[in-house]
Amino acid sequence: MRFLHTADLHIGKRVNEFSMLEDQEYILRRILEIADREQVDGVLIAGDVYDKQIPPAEAVRLFDWFLTKLNSRGLPVFVISGNHDSVERLSFGARIMGESGVHLTQSYEGTLSPVRLEDEYGPLNLWLLPFLKPAMVKRFFPEQEIETYQDALSAVIGGMELDTSQRNLLVAHQFVTGTVLSGSEEAAEVFVGGVENVDASVFEPFDYVALGHIHRAQAAGAEHIRYSGTPLKYSFSEIGHSKSVTIVELKEKGELQIRQEPLTPLRQxxxxxxxxxxxxxxxxxxxxxxxxxxxxxxxxxxxxxxxxxxxxxxxxxxxxxxxxxxxTRASQALMQETAEKEQSPMELLAAFFLQQNQQELSGAQRDCARELMEQVRKGEGVE
Ligand SMILES: [Mn+2]
Incomplete structure (x- = not known):
């Protein structure tokens, strides 16, 4: 069975105040052409369909058009929510649409069941996992300690009734440790967060994992665990990337073919x-x-x-x-010098205070601040 894997469409996104809608429509048309040419059996969209929880009307209209085009070809579509989407809004009508081959993820309620597909090699279970945070998962596993994303994903995947003698494909939207960040704002957030990492090993039981979240196409820890990347560049930090969709073919259990089909945008x-x-x-x-x-x-x-x-x-x-x-080079050098100079918390506070109030910290203020810092350092509560 052959799938087209894409993710992070971010429909409705504005980049530096420019609407990307026309570029997005153009690239979705190219994706339809690839789906036709490659004669795929289904399309996987691994989250961040929209850029915002409440997407603008024209973004909803464009995605509706895309789903309709896929559906009119008789192509099943498998869509999950990303961290930019609202899972409830995205899954509106999911049960009804599922019967027409438009499979939308629903919010996680403690159990998951796969979409069961079948081809000449036997059954293939397709699992749709919405973007998950520890807080969304915790209440379903009262016996387990769930603090990190890693805990959350391990619990959820551990709770799935996986028949590993059959083929299993997972669509997910998470940040897998060791992936190369694109340097875009979104990735920077992820990097700073740090705690969002999950280890690729949690995805081990699956024959293919179609990931979204990281904007650069790449394998994540193993060849069969992959980010398709965005279909378009959404940041100048991505100008060196080449964009594509991933075509994955699952034949007999254990037999996998993966390829990237390049995408050329309307505007570079x-x-x-x-x-x-x-x-x-x-x-x-x-x-x-x-x-x-x-x-x-x-x-x-x-x-x-x-x-x-x-x-x-x-x-x-x-x-x-x-x-x-x-x-500009001189001012950059100066900024770097300031950044490199190590400052104590007191020096930082004094500089900040001066900047805010146009006057120096008084002796009494210094003493008070020193005392507070000492309390914080000792781990005492500050009231
Ligand atoms: Mn994301």
Whole structure:
């Protein structure tokens, strides 16, 4: 059985104030073409369908269109919620739609049952796991200690009635330890959080795990545990990525074929670097992809008035402008120096206080702060 695996559509997302809706519709059309060409038996969407819990109307309309297109081809779709989605809203009508082959995850209520599929190699159990946090899982496992994401996932997967003599495919939206972050804002959040990690070993019993959450396509700990990545670039930190969907074929138990099919967007996201007078020279820009989403880095020494307005008359989709010159390099060096200088909590507080109040901490304030810090350090409660 052959599946197309994608994730993190983030429909309705705005990037640097630009709506991505037209780009998203374009890329969903490319995905439909790939589904047709590859003659897949189903489509897996591993969470973050929308960018927001309450998505804008036009985002809902676009996803409705996509589901309808897949359904009209007789293609079953398997959709789970990500951390950006509201599982309740996404699963509206799930039981009714499931009968038409649109399988939407529902919020976790202590048990899971798979969608049972069948091909010439026998049964294939397809499990849909909504994005899970420890707090969503805890009450169903009163005997177990569930503090971390790892605990939560282990409990939930441990509680599934898996027949490992059959083929099992899981769709999930979690952060697996050891994956390469994209550097996008979302990934940065994940990184700072740290506690969200789950070890790939919890997914061991499955023949394939279709993951969402990390925007860069990659295997996570084992070849059969994979992130498809986003179909589009959503941050300048992703300009080096190439985007794709993953095609996975499960034959006999243990026999797996995985491939990535590249996706080309309507507009690329790229950096453009140079002096203003060169960037506005017709012979330099003529015939280039002027509609691309650009991060322009100007190397001029002096600021150019209304530069974004002037450049946008040639490059309409400039998202961001920065200068790289002697001045910006000097201020960057200074910032780095400050960041590198190690400061004590008292020094940090004094600097913050000065910044907020335009006056230095008094002796009495210092004493009070010192005492509080000492209490905190000793682990005494502060009231
Ligand atoms: Mn996510």
């Amino acid at each position: 996201m790229r950096e453009l670097r140079g002096r203003y007078e060169d960037l506005v020279l017709r012979k330099n820009y003529q015939g280039t992809a002027l509609e691309d989403y650009l991060h322009v880095i100007l190397t001029d020494e002096n600021d150019i008035p209304d530069v974004i307005g002037r450049l946008r008359s040639i490059y309409p989709n400039i998202m961001k402008i920065d200068y790289d010159n002697a001045r």
